[in-house]
Amino acid sequence: MLNSEQDYKIKLQYCTENKNPVRISGTLLTQFSRVYPKGTRIDSSNYDPFKMWNVGVQMAALNYQTADRAMQLNHARFLQNGKCGYVLRPKCMFDDNFNPFDRRTLKDVEPLTLTIKVIAARHLRKKSKGIVSPFIEVELVGAEYDCYHFKTSTKGISCYPA
Numbered sequence: 404m405l406n407s408e409q410d411y412k413i414k415l416q417y418c419t420e421n422k423n424p425v426r427i428s429g430t431l432l433t434q435f436s437r438v439y440p441k442g443t444r445i446d447s448s449n450y451d452p453f454k455m456w457n458v459g460v461q462m463a464a465l466n467y468q469t470a471d472r473a474m475q476l477n478h479a480r481f482l483q484n485g486k487c488g489y490v491l492r493p494k495c496m497f498d499d500n501f502n503p504f505d506r507r508t509l510k511d512v513e514p515l516t517l518t519i520k521v522i523a524a525r526h527l528r529k530k531s532k533g534i535v536s537p538f539i540e541v542e543l544v545g546a547e548y549d550c551y552h553f554k555t556s557t558k559g560i561s562c563y564p565a
Contacts, residue, residue: 431458431459431460431461432459432497435461435462436459436460436461436462437460437461437462437463437464438455438460438462438463438464439463439464440464440465440466447466447468447469448466448469448471449465449466449469449471449472449473449474450463450473451472451473451476452465452473452476452477452480453476453544453545456480457503457545457546458503459492459496459503463477465477476544493512494511495508495509495510495511495512498510503546504546504547504548505548506546506548506549517543519539519541521539524537538554538555538556539554539555540552540553540554540555541553541554
């Protein structure tokens with residue numbers, strides 16, 4: 404049982420930084436929680452909201468004046484529910500044995516295969532005069548064991564406008 408806000412902050416920080424399987428999420432099942440950047444900071448940077456969402460935090464406050472990776476992740480996260488402002492947590496997060504850092508604790512979750520077909524491209528950079536060197540970069544973000552980054556190799560293609 405968490406006794407104070409300070410105790411809660413310490414446990415949440417310990418859980419996310421040290422990958423400790425201690426179930427802070429038990430408290431997050433019955434209480435609403437929000438995290439926000441430390442107030443003593445002097446810059447407008449953001450933290451990674453996925454670490455907080457993965458342990459069960461319901462609201463991750465971000466600095467909207469900074470268009471960084473964290474804001475892109477936040478935008479992408481809420482696209483999946485029509486930008487209505489919330490996303491339901493998956494059923495596996497309500498399991499008493501769920502550990503966001505251990506894939507083996509997932510129950511009744513099927514792997515998903517994605518197929519990507521590129522149909523157009525623009526703003527292609529040139530290596531040298533007249534030579535375009537396109538590549539595709541894909542990044543999947545979520546739990547640490549699900550994250551994946553892929554970048555195709557480049558091949559020089561001579562492009563001359565018609």
